[in-house]
Amino acid sequence: MTQGAxxxxxxxxxxxxxxxxxxxxxxHVARVTEVRPETASAVRLVLDVPTWPGNDAGAHLDVRLTxxxxxxxxRSYSVASAGDGTQVVLAVDEVPDxxxxxxxxxxxxxxxxxxxHGPLGAFFVWRPGRDTRPVQLIAGGSGVVPLYAMASLHxxxxxxxxxxxxxxxxxxxDVFFADELASLSGAATHDGSTLGLDLVxxxxxxxxxxxxxxxxxxxxxxxxxxPAADRPLVYVCGPTGFVEAIAGWLQEAGHDAADIRTERxxxxx
Amino acid sequence: xxxxxxGFSGHRREPDPQLPPGQTxxxxxxxxxxxxxxxxDTATWELVIRDETGADHRWDWDGLLALGVExxxxxxxxxxxxxxxxxxxxxxxxxKLFEDVESEHEFVMAHSYGGDTxxxxxxxxxxxxAWIAVEADGEPLTPEHGGPARLLVPHLYFWKSAKWVRxxxxxxxxxxxxxxxxGYHLHGDPWREERYW
Amino acid sequence: xxxLDGNALAGVLAEVFAVDLTDARARCTGCGNVGRLAEAxxxxxxxxxxxxxxxxxxxxxxxxxxGDRLWLSLTGLSAIELRR
Numbered sequence: 001m002t003q004g005a006x007x008x009x010x011x012x013x014x015x016x017x018x019x020x021x022x023x024x025x026x027x028h029v030a031r032v033t034e035v036r037p038e039t040a041s042a043v044r045l046v047l048d049v050p051t052w053p054g055n056d057a058g059a060h061l062d063v064r065l066t067x068x069x070x071x072x073x074x075r076s077y078s079v080a081s082a083g084d085g086t087q088v089v090l091a092v093d094e095v096p097d098x099x100x101x102x103x104x105x106x107x108x109x110x111x112x113x114x115x116x117h118g119p120l121g122a123f124f125v126w127r128p129g130r131d132t133r134p135v136q137l138i139a140g141g142s143g144v145v146p147l148y149a150m151a152s153l154h155x156x157x158x159x160x161x162x163x164x165x166x167x168x169x170x171x172x173x174d175v176f177f178a179d180e181l182a183s184l185s186g187a188a189t190h191d192g193s194t195l196g197l198d199l200v201x202x203x204x205x206x207x208x209x210x211x212x213x214x215x216x217x218x219x220x221x222x223x224x225x226x227p228a229a230d231r232p233l234v235y236v237c238g239p240t241g242f243v244e245a246i247a248g249w250l251q252e253a254g255h256d257a258a259d260i261r262t263e264r265x266x267x268x269x
Numbered sequence: 270x271x272x273x274x275x276g277f278s279g280h281r282r283e284p285d286p287q288l289p290p291g292q293t294x295x296x297x298x299x300x301x302x303x304x305x306x307x308x309x310d311t312a313t314w315e316l317v318i319r320d321e322t323g324a325d326h327r328w329d330w331d332g333l334l335a336l337g338v339e340x341x342x343x344x345x346x347x348x349x350x351x352x353x354x355x356x357x358x359x360x361x362x363x364x365k366l367f368e369d370v371e372s373e374h375e376f377v378m379a380h381s382y383g384g385d386t387x388x389x390x391x392x393x394x395x396x397x398x399a400w401i402a403v404e405a406d407g408e409p410l411t412p413e414h415g416g417p418a419r420l421l422v423p424h425l426y427f428w429k430s431a432k433w434v435r436x437x438x439x440x441x442x443x444x445x446x447x448x449x450x451x452g453y454h455l456h457g458d459p460w461r462e463e464r465y466w
Numbered sequence: 467x468x469x470l471d472g473n474a475l476a477g478v479l480a481e482v483f484a485v486d487l488t489d490a491r492a493r494c495t496g497c498g499n500v501g502r503l504a505e506a507x508x509x510x511x512x513x514x515x516x517x518x519x520x521x522x523x524x525x526x527x528x529x530x531x532x533g534d535r536l537w538l539s540l541t542g543l544s545a546i547e548l549r550r
Contacts, residue, residue, distance in 0.1 A: 025480035029272075062477040065274040072271070072533070073279050076474060099280050107276045115271065120476035122489035123504030240468040262505075264470045303512035305523060348513050428513055448513055452530030452537030465532045 023053040023119050030088065032112045040173045042093040042142060043105050044080075049088050049116060056125035057082035057153040058146040058235070058263075061118030063090075065100060075100040078146035078237070078263075079119065080177070082153040088116070091176050093142040124235065124263045126150040133233050134162035136226045138246055140216075140238025141169060143265060147237055148177045151195050155184045164196035164232075166225055168216040168242070170203040198224040216242075218249045228254035237263040289459035292352040298406075299351060300413045303447075307383040307433045311417050316401065317436040320372040328366070333401060333418070336365040341400055343423035345430070346459040357407065360400035360421055366437075367395060374439035378446060379420050382433040387446035388455065389422060389429055391439075398424060401434065426457040426464070472506035472517050478529050482538060485548060492543040496524030503527070503543075517542075 034046035055061075059082075064074045081089040094105040108114075124146065126135060135154070137147040144167055154163050165185075169175050185197035200216045201209065226232040234255060236246050243264045250260055285294060311330040318326040328336070341358040377394060379387050393399065402421040403410060410416030415432025422429045428448050449455050454463040472488050479487045488504040499521040506517040506526055514530035519542065526542035540546070 024484065025476070025486075060473070060476070064271070065277045065279070066271050067278045068273050071279050073277075074477075076477060103274075103277050109275075112275050113272065114274065117477055117480070120480055120486075121473050121504070122476075122486040123502055124471075124473050240470065244468075262471055263473050264468075301512050303509050303514075303516040304518055304525075447525075448530075451514060451528040451539045452532070452535075453513060465530070465535065466537075 023055060025118055025120055026051070026053075028052055028116045028118070030114045030116050032108055032110050032114065033087075034110060035108055038091045038176055039093070041105075042091055042176065043108075045090045045092060045104065045108065047088040047090065047114070047116070049086050052086045052088055052116075053119070054084040055079050055082060055088075055119035056122070056127060057149040058125035059119040059121050059149075060124075060146070061088070061090075061116050061120055063100070063104070064115040064117065065103065066115070073100050074117075076120070078149070080145050080149050080152075082149040083156070091142065091145050124237075124261050126153070126233075126235065128153060128157040128159040128161075131233065132161060134226050134230055135164070136232040136234045137163070137165040138221075138225065138234065138236045138238075139165065139167045139169075140242035140246075141174070142176060143236075143238030143242070143263070144169075144176050145237075146263065147235060148181065150235065151184055152177075152180065155195065162196075162226070162232075163194075164198070164226055166198045166200065166216075166221070168200040168202060168238070171201065172204070172206045175199070200224075216246070218252075221246065221249050222253055231256075231259065234260045235263075236260065238265070240264040287354065288352045289346055290462050291350060291464075292346055292459065293350055295351040295353055298353060298414070299347070299349075301347070301349065302413070303385065304383060306412045307381075308412055309382050309417055309433060309435075314417055314435075316366075316418070316434065318366060318370055319436065319438045320370055321374055321439055321441070326366070326370055330417070333361055334403070336361045338403065339400075341402075341421070341423075343421070345423050345427050348426040348428055348453065348457070348459075348464050352459075356405065358400065358402045358421055359404035360402035360418075362397060363394045363399040363401065363420075364397065366401070370439075372439045374441050376440040376443045378438045378440055378444060379429075379431040379434055380436040380438060381431050382435045385431065385433075385447050387420075387429050387431050388440070388444055388449055389420075389425070390443065390456070393422060393425060393429075393456075394437075398422065402430075424458070426454075426459050428453065429457050469507040469509050469518075472503045472508050474508050474510065475503065475515065475517060475527070475529070478515070478531065478536070479538075481536070487546070490546050490548055492526070492540075492546040494519040494522065494524055494526060495542050495544045497522035 028049045028051045030047040030049045033048050038044040060078045066072050077090050092104045095101045139147045184195040201213050243262050316328045344354045346352045400421040420431040420434045476488045493500050509516040517527040528539045530537040
């Protein structure tokens with residue numbers, strides 16, 4: 001926008017050039033090492049990807065399947081793992097009548113190979129040590145996957161940033177990464193930070209829960225998230241309608257649109 | 270570097286001689302959209318044909334229907350590889366609209382509410398080949414399917430059947446519309462598989 | 467049919483560009499708004515991908531993929547800011 005933002009070719013921009021790009025997207029061959037039930041309708045896939053450059057928390061990747069007649073289908077999935085390393089974890093929810101997700105959920109076996117393109121997306125990511133502002137994560141259903149990656153990296157990095165996750169989910173059987181989230185929210189890191197975890201049950205709550213069952217409302221959102229006055233960075237992921245409603249309520253509650261990052265999913269089954 | 274994924278076949282794609290090459294039969298009616306769905310009230314709706322003199326020929330909703338609505342049973346073929354056979358439509362023949370239009374130009378740009386465009390040679394719109402459709406499957410066209418009125422050019426890929434049609438502008442040369450500018454074929458005959466440039 | 471976010475363009479754009487274009491800021495030729503492509507509205511239920519400005523609905527970019535060829539249009543963007 002301004003002249004000052006342009007780099008003078010005479011002096012170069014060498015210092016800035018060093019910062020980039022770290023993890024360039026490429027095609028990789030992944031070997032399935034583990035397939036296990038994640039929820040009533042989803043599986044967790046653990047993949048070994050020898051050429052994987054690591055990924056930011058919140059990044060996604062494309063999975064490409066090829067049929068014997070050459071037909072190909074490609075779908076995007078958020079990565080549940082983060083950081084360096086060549087193990088990639090996905091959690092895939094079955095879309096009824098879908099073409100790719102039913103295959104991944106029911107037919108994939110350890111030892112199978114998949115083509116992956118990634119890591120993708122440098123916008124809907126959280127990087128430790130970048131910003132001291134608190135972070136509010138808001139998930140609808142399987143939209144928790146990239147947010148779990150952020151919470152998990154936050155825990156592993158013992159990052160002092162305040163982290164909270166509001167997770168709207170149908171029933172206790174539908175919670176992704178239930179044990180991991182429970183342990184992240186239970187254990188304080190050495191500097192005392194934990195994940196603040198709030199669950200909203202939209203169909204059925206655990207017997208022990210005192211909370212009413214039903215859709216996430218504007219009132220619940222306000223009561224169980226970091227207030228706008230604290231200027232949190234907010235990451236929202238879920239089905240389009242969910243994200244639309246939440247993003248609107250957040251702005252009406254005083255959150256700056258620039259502080260709200262969204263990732264909608266839906267579209268191709 | 271692609272390799273076959275063990276056990277993957279995808280949805281059935283058996284060749285069917287009734288269908289143009291590369292098409293698969295569907296029984297539902299998929300909704301495609303490239304933007305927000307325009308909501309157009311028939312009370313304010315109008316259709317304009319503009320010729321090279323700049324003269325506009327206009328019809329409001331009642332004026333369109335007064336030209337005579339006919340039953341049309343046709344197959345439709347979407348460039349995204351699905352086809353739907355024997356679909357029942359009702360609409361006004363484009364021939365009726367052109368009865369009083371004098372133009373030397375041989376090409377038409379169809380404009381939609383919402384800003385979309387698609388180009389069609391005039392000869393593909395005349396002689397009983399195209400309609401301004403107002404009903405499908407016995408119901409008024411819903412906004413998602415291009416209602417209140419869409420162009421229906423069933424012998425071309427279905428993106429040519431402009432949803433929310435509002436105007437036909439005569440052109441001396443064949444200029445590309447929205448999808449035609451961005452990779453899709455200028456003409457779009459499904460039997461010749463004219464999908465892309 | 468509803469829309470996704472421009473984030474979802476990252477895969478196809480990564481096949482063309484060395485940097486992640488969805489994280490780049492760009493200017494809409496319609497309303498002049500400067501925003502990240504990741505924040506645009508992405509319509510996927512069409513013969514191609516259509517990214518529209520979240521402010522004014524203007525078409526920013528389209529992607530058509532025939533399998534062996536890809537058409538990319540960025541005609542709704544007057545400038546794209548690429549950080550080194």
